[in-house]
Amino acid sequence: MMYCTVTVDFAIPMPKILLGKTTEVPVGKSKTFVKSGKKILVANVAGVFKAYENFCPHMGGSMRYDGKKIVCSWHGACFEAATGAGKENIAEGSALTPFSVSVEGDSLYLDEESLPASPWANDF
Numbered sequence: 510m511m512y513c514t515v516t517v518d519f520a521i522p523m524p525k526i527l528l529g530k531t532t533e534v535p536v537g538k539s540k541t542f543v544k545s546g547k548k549i550l551v552a553n554v555a556g557v558f559k560a561y562e563n564f565c566p567h568m569g570g571s572m573r574y575d576g577k578k579i580v581c582s583w584h585g586a587c588f589e590a591a592t593g594a595g596k597e598n599i600a601e602g603s604a605l606t607p608f609s610v611s612v613e614g615d616s617l618y619l620d621e622e623s624l625p626a627s628p629w630a631n632d633f
């Protein structure tokens with residue numbers, strides 16, 4: 510009896526969620542998308558899309574990108590657009606929660622695995 514070995518190379522695509530078109534977020538601007546129960550702020554930082562949870566670490570205020578930094582509309586906390594690190598008017602060490610996004614053609618996708626697991630995920 511003869512046996513042969515077959516190697517199958519699985520390329521498992523990364524689960525992703527369509528956010529919208531890249532044209533919805535021009536250079537120097539941001540847009541907030543709501544997906545999977547999260548508010549996702551996408552900023553176009555000189556042609557690079559950066560994404561963070563739109564939830565200020567101070568008290569949960571809503572934020573936007575002003576072309577230089579990400580600014581909270583409630584009490585004026587500012588964050589580095591490229592890293593999400595706290596910059597002004599916020600406690601040292603504070604940072605935004607980053608999400609991973611990708612571009613395919615003219616579409617903008619959120620990497621589903623970059624979403625934090627629900628804190629209640631293991632309660633049921």
Ligand code: FES
Nearest residue numbers: 565568570581584
């Ligand atoms: S909630 Fe953002 S600065 Fe206070």
